[in-house]
Amino acid sequence: MSERSEALRETVIERAGNRCEYCQLPADLQVGGFEIDHIKPRSQGGQTILSNLALACPNCNAHQWAHVDGEDPESGQHALLFNPRRQRWVDHFEWSNLNPYEIVGISPQGRATVSRLQMNHPNPVSIRRLLDELDIQWRLDS
Numbered sequence: 001m002s003e004r005s006e007a008l009r010e011t012v013i014e015r016a017g018n019r020c021e022y023c024q025l026p027a028d029l030q031v032g033g034f035e036i037d038h039i040k041p042r043s044q045g046g047q048t049i050l051s052n053l054a055l056a057c058p059n060c061n062a063h064q065w066a067h068v069d070g071e072d073p074e075s076g077q078h079a080l081l082f083n084p085r086r087q088r089w090v091d092h093f094e095w096s097n098l099n100p101y102e103i104v105g106i107s108p109q110g111r112a113t114v115s116r117l118q119m120n121h122p123n124p125v126s127i128r129r130l131l132d133e134l135d136i137q138w139r140l141d142s
């Protein structure tokens with residue numbers, strides 16, 4: 001990795017508060033490094049510049065892959081995925097009242113993103129539960 005891309009990576013991590021910008025999972029307790037995600041995929045001409053980059057956990061990153069949209073399960077319509085550079089998390093997501101470790105989409109884009117990125121996959125859900133059991137504060141909006 002070049003010095004320039006290392007500096008870019010550090011800037012993205014710092015801007016994100018070292019947590020996944022999609023599901024809010026903190027990176028500092030994880031074994032593997034989080035990925036620098038291209039919001040607009042490189043395969044579609046997305047550039048490696050700060051305004052197109054976000055920090056993503058391995059789960060969100062793997063499921064996003066080269067997608068820019070997903071299906072809103074409520075309407076069956078396609079919606080663009082959440083863009084952490086242009087949108088605020090709280091406008092599109094909230095924590096479930098039924099299961100505090102699950103994320104609920106509250107907009108078409110939020111719902112499409114929860115579904116596409118499988119943000120309530122059993123793996124991140126059990127990590128969230130474990131962080132609570134260890135009494136580690138990890139939610140931004142609590």
Ligand SMILES: [Zn+2]
Binds near residue numbers: 020022056059
């Ligand atoms: Zn994530």
